[in-house]
Amino acid sequence: MTVPALPAAAGAPSPMGKGTLSRQLVLRTTALVALVTVGLSLFTALAIFQILQNQLDEQLQAAASRPPWRTGTGTGSGGTGGGPADPSGAGLIRMDLINGTWWLNLPDGVTKDAAADLVSVAGARPSTVTVEGAGLYRVMLTASGDSTRLVGLPYSGVTGPMTNVVVMAALLTSGAILISFVAARRVVEQSLRPLTRLAATATQVSNLPLESGEGHVPIRVAPGDANPASEVGRVGLAFNHMLDNVEHALAARHHSETKVRQFVADASHELRNPLASIRGYAELTRRGSEELPEDAAHALGRIEAESERMSVLVQDLLLLARLDSEPTLDIRPTDLTEIVLNAVSDARAASPEHSWTLDLPEEPVTALADAHGLHQVVANLLANARTHTPAGTRVQTSLRSEDGWAVISVTDNGPGVPSEIQGSVFERFTRADVSRVRKAGGSSTGLGLAIVSAVVHAHGGQVALDSEPGRTTFSFRVPLA
Known part of the structure; x- marks a missing residue:
């Protein structure tokens, strides 16, 4: 495998930055050298002092012994x-x-x-x-x-030479400490370069988009930094083994997900025709028989309703399967103001008991998007608010431009989304029926918000949720044209 060049890790701290291993090693090494040199200087000064004083005492005794x-x-x-x-x-x-x-x-x-x-x-x-x-x-x-x-x-005879000795010792000690600091810094930085390169590799791996796809990890620690003869080399070797395991695990996960998605797509495709037949025969039977027992008429009505709900579920599953595999979007400059107006108009007609409001800018907002896909996104968000809030709820749809993005938000003053499911609300088959009131007879497949997330991400955009009791905001953003 070809190992790509590893650039410096973005935002990597300075080698002598506060808290770095290099700084600790250099300072501790310098402190040790300073302690040793100061101790030697003190010992030398005391020895010279003792020698000079003994010499002076000998001269004193010699002077005292003269006649x-x-x-x-x-x-x-x-x-x-x-x-x-x-x-x-x-x-x-x-x-x-x-x-x-x-x-x-x-x-x-x-x-x-x-x-x-x-x-x-x-x-x-x-x-x-x-x-x-x-x-x-x-x-x-x-x-x-x-x-x-x-x-x-x-x-x-003692203080004069000792002054010179102390001055020279201080100068030599300071020079030795300074030289040891410079030398220790260079040695430590050179010794820790493999560890710095290992950190750069880890940073590159952490920035790879591994949440989807085959999970291929093309980055490895260079062979020179994965030599088991050194401590850092053993870390590098273990890191490479870990990346191999991660790559194999991601590949296995992708293979499994691909099989599941293919099964869902195939099963959904095969279910469409039987469901259409069931709906057709049920409707034909109910219309063709003028005198049906009340329980039979009710059963036929339920068959029609459930088959319709299953058809919606199958359509949603097929759409998600297409978005997972190869999204086919017609990306072009699209007027989002018109999309929002049409979606809110449809929602107002479907549920007049809700209060539907708009907050639109004076100038049109044009984004690079698939018009049909974004209309479905807005329609799903409005349907989510309509389905999970009681009659009389105020639902406001807003559109604005923000830092190169077109942002659409749907805000309601309903019960809110439970905090325990807010992190997974855009996942498939997640429902908030515990506290978000569902209208009688309403239908929810648990895929509406998953479709919102999939379509928006296929546009290179982002989705978000901000919810508390009395205020819930679903928003998404797509690039401006």
Whole structure:
């Protein structure tokens, strides 16, 4: 079987549209990559921070282990003295307590008072403190014999590199997330293309007119998308099997319906002559015998009435059979105003006890239609209203043009059509006698509305029903000329 090209499904959502599988996969993949990269960045930053701080602590311990030096004379116990800057590094704070005198070596910006305050907060283990005028420092206090030493190094040896590390980590993490989003989107879209083509195939199948005919389904999933080696391929293969089963079932249904319709057509055709003979002999007997018993006359009258009703039924069945097989309509520009006027005039003559009204436009309405077929449609709708509504019911027939269609409506204020049969009212042998009042002696075959639907659909039109207690509207539309 040749597989036709599959166009994009009409109204298909964007691959990244809200609620799509592509969007969910891309966002979840990107979120996972973001979680991993952020976690790695945090772990790396913490490791570098620990390394830098350990290096600073080693420098601090090295500075604390150098031998003491002093210049000038101290100021006595608890006093302060001055000394040269330590050549071991810029910003070093060093305080030596020797024989009760503090010898201070302070960088620029650190006052003696601020340095003196460090003695109360420093400990034997390195700690981070804030030095007034100099910022964060890493300080440590050591004691050996009768001497005490406090050393401190600027914490910028840690914060400076860490700032650079955090900035670079943020940039790299953002870049990795962006790249992962773009890559995941491309990969996901490519991976889901077979599923998109499968959805397009399903959309095409759903738009096929399978309600009638042989039910041939010419569309299948392409062999490349029906490979059982992948999950989507297995879905495509199952879809093809389903289409095969649907096609076989539709073909069997069509064959069965064809046989039934042929049987109905043949049986109806064969019944016409016997029914005509029965009606003729009954009428002949009733007219030829002047003296007939009352019960015999009544029986002959009933035979005539029932044979006439059966003849109407046979004619309706034959008409439906022709419409089902090959409708032969004489489609030409037809004045619908004249058809409506004639049909309503006939209905008024048949049932003067009803109130028949018209709502016609000022200009004639011309449609592409078979005049005889549409006259029968309007006549059937009026007969339906006449048969199933009580005397005095107002029946209005309207005609209008609407968006390229000619619309004819028949509205009555009768009891209405039961809601449970409104969905099947245009099907064959559907009757609304439960609540739509039938006139005494009226005849209904249950085929009138089925003929309406068949004829209108043969014109390429549509039928509709809108019913509630006190108002029922049957309408149909056919293309304008």
